[in-house]
Amino acid sequence: MRTQVVIIGGGPSGLLLSQLLYTKGIDSIVLERQTRDHVLGRIRAGVLEQGMMALMAEAGVDARMKAKGIAHHGTLISYDDTLFRIDFQKHTGTSVMVYGQTEVTQDLYAAREAHGGQIEFEVAGVTIHDADRDAPYVTYTVGGQERRIDCDFVAGCDGFHGVSRNSIPQRSRREFEKVYPFGWLGVLSETPPVNDEIIYANSERGFALCSMRNDQLSRYYIQCSMADKPQDWSDDAFWQELKRRIPQDQAAQLVTGPSIEKSIAPLRSFVTEPMRWGRLFLCGDAAHIVPPTGAKGLNTAASDVHYLFTGLCQHYLDGTDEGLERYSEKALARVWKAERFSWWFSSLMHRYPDQSAFDLRMQRAELEFLRSSDAAQKALAENYVGLPY
Incomplete structure (x- = not known):
């Protein structure tokens, strides 16, 4: 087989790149290790920046997002x-969209x-050949059969554990890497959200997030030890702990119910440089990971897709590299x-095991400065809605 761009990874970044390329008449083939149902079963971020929304529109896939997404x-x-409250409209004139990655x-x-x-789907043994030369190709097996795709470029959208990096x-x-000394215990429940907007909570017991x-579908998180396991936490224990970490008036109106998904996510900051090697280009988690504080994971992948899509269009349509x-x-x-x-916001909102009394006072001072300063709130809002491409 031959195509112009082989895309390794059938998650949102790989699919978005493939769809965008299609709109410009550029051929691609997507290779995904898992099944379609497995990819759709992943529970991930649900806050889209302005740039991601614009790319969805450019790709022609924003109709359902506009109908069902919740503008914040x-x-x-x-x-x-x-x-x-941090007012995005006041400070940036824009908003974000709550719309799940699934x-x-x-x-x-x-x-x-x-x-x-x-x-x-269900490809195995993916191997990238001659990416540092003019004629790269990718080999793999599917259904026990060996296959080869010759191409012009390879886009590695296959995540942190993929083959591309x-x-x-x-x-x-x-x-470059920083591993945080805690995780997030997350619960998905078929209950109304405690508030119309997302709550980021700093408490002496640790961080909490109400999203x-x-x-009728809520996502809640609490900071936990990485030694914990999801089964260590009953639903009742989770709800009780969440209530202790958010303001009393919010806790009083929290609607609880059985969890339909419960998991613990580690927090890591990671970047590899460069994000290109010859004709291989890394996108998203294959090149970088951010802590989930501030919901930048999917959105940074989208910005990568924007830059790569722009570069490929210039190559094929304008003849410039x-x-x-x-x-x-x-x-x-x-x-x-x-x-x-993400590092700053995580540092502001979490409790760290090695924090001194001075560190805690500085964290409180930073929160109080953010509450009282328009300039600080504007900086947070600009980053949260998404910096320009």
């Missing part, structure tokens, strides 16, 4: 019983299938800003 014009931050992926699968997009020789890349997928040559530079410049915001 601000967010709430609490410490102890103090609750204050919904995004479903929309993209539907679009690719409607337009005859080629997606290979590890196909770049270690001597040609540098990795939602729709008006400037966008591809500068892909890594442009993508990393924005990635590091998102990493900074």
Whole structure:
């Protein structure tokens, strides 16, 4: 087989890139290790930046998002019983959209299938060959049969544990990592959200987050030890702990119910440089990971897709490679800003095991400054709704 772009990874970033390329007449084939149902079963972020929404529109897959997504014009931050609001409209004139990653992926699968997009599921042994030369190709097996795809470029959208990053020789890349000493215990429940807007809560017992997928599906998190296991926490224990970490008036109106999903997510900051090796380009979690505080994971993947899509269009339609040559530079410049915001917001809202009394006072002072300063709130709002591409 031959195609112009092989996309490794059938998650939202790989599918979005494939759909965008289709709109410009550029061929691609998507290779996915898991089944379609497995990909759609992943519970992930649900807050879309302005840039991600614009890409969905450009790809022609924003109709359901507009109909079912929930526009958020601000967010709430609490410490102890103090609750204050960051007004996105006031500070940026824009908003974010609460729309689950599963919904995004479903929309993209539907679009690719409607337009005859080629997606290979349950592939194994994916190997990238000659990415540092002019004629790369990818080999893999599916259903016990060996296959080969010759191509012009390879887009590695296969996540942190995928083959793409590890196909770049270690001597040609540098990795930066911070592992946080706690995780997030998350619960999904068929209950109305405690508030119309997302609550980020700092308490002496640790961080908590009150979010939602729709008006009858809520997503809640509490900071926990990485030694914990989901089964260590009964639903009742989770709800009781969540109530202790959010303001009393919010706790009083919290509607609880059985969890339909419960998991613990580790927190990590990770970046690999560069994000390009020859004709192999890394996108999303294959190149970088952010803590979930501030919901930047899917959105940084979207910005990568924007830069790569732009570069590929320039190559095929305009005959220039400037966008591809500068892909890594442009993508990393924005990635590091998102990493900074996620690191700062995580540092502000969580309790760390080695925090001194002085550290705690500084954290409180930072929260009080944020509550009282328009300039600080504007900086948070600009980062939260998404920095420009």
